[in-house]
Amino acid sequence: MWIFLDDSGDCGMKLSGGSSSHLVMAACVFDDRDHVEHALELVEEARMNTAPGGERYRVAKEFKYSSTKSSHKDRFFTTMSAAEFRVRAIILDKRLLWSERLLENPSHLKNELIYQLMSSHYDTLEGAKLVIDGQDTRAFDISDRDHFMARVNLRAPGTLIDVEFADSKRNGLVQLADMTAGAIRRYHESGDSKAQTHVETFRHRAYQRNGGTYWHFK
Template sequence: MLVFIDESGDPGFKLAKGSSPNFVTTMVIFDDHEQAKSCQKAIYELMKALRVKPEFKFSKLYSPHRDTFFEVVGRYEFRTRSVVVQKELIYSDALRTVKESFYKFFVRNMLQHDGGALVDAKVVVDGSGDRAFKRAFRSYLRRHLDSNAVKKLELRDSVKDPLVQLADMTAGAIARSYNPERADSNRWRSTLRKNGQIENVWEFR
């Protein structure tokens, strides 16, 4: 089992000064390694065809490119699980003031509350942050995760892995669905749902 994790939004709480109102973290789960390999290749080829550089990132794409991306990945077998954090509902001082704590907490919660989805999984998380943070993050997750669920944990730069980019695109599609003022708010989440690729969306309370 292969799992790829990325997020949409930021951990900041200055909502009146540009921080995102929501934070979404998503894991993309492939039960079949061949499906993962084929999907990875298809995303890489699409990147070249659309001349997207250096990576697919939901927030930076034109809508037609998003449409094409989700049409292509819709041909492959994977499932997604997401946690949606509406920041106005978060009152913990630690989560509101320490960005690293916020990020680690919600990635951990998504992996722990997996509904039994993870078994001997190799988990790849978008590797943002400096070396010290990466070491601390890996150590933090290993302390809290069931070793039967997560066999291996790796942090990897999304630019180097199209399947981490898939997690970013999925997280972005879920996050967009929580902006009802946008005419396209449900456009890409609906595509994922139609393709049977959304297993769970957990609205954190």
């Protein structure tokens, strides 16, 4: 089992001073290596676009929801609909956060959301390798992978067998997690209709009956 994870939003609590109102953590879960390889092929397929004049061209930039061109997002989500994976997403509206511990230590928010996502899964995750953007280890507060694995496995034995830090620019499935998290946050923050359309392409993957989650954390 392979889990590719990324976030959208920040840990800041100055909601009227530039901090995002929402923080989203999204994990794309693959049960089989063949599914991983097929998804990587689809990411490459999503890079191929057609210009108005009919010329074919390849999108070379990293897929990031915050900066990817709208038409390229459409192409990405349409193409990835053919992949086989589950989505586990946790959505925090910081305006509703009640935990005194997290309110007093907002820098721990991302770590807490990852921990909850990985350990509260009702036996739907087992023997998984977790892949995270290596650029975000400080933000995620997971510089010590062994400590994080031990904490998760103490609560949910056998969940993780490895935590790997990858370069998102080179890892198409970390980019998939970014695009997933970004679409969810955009939709919940602003009700953006385009983001809603993107979310609808994978919302069924987050149904509990399919082994996913779409968890509004408070």
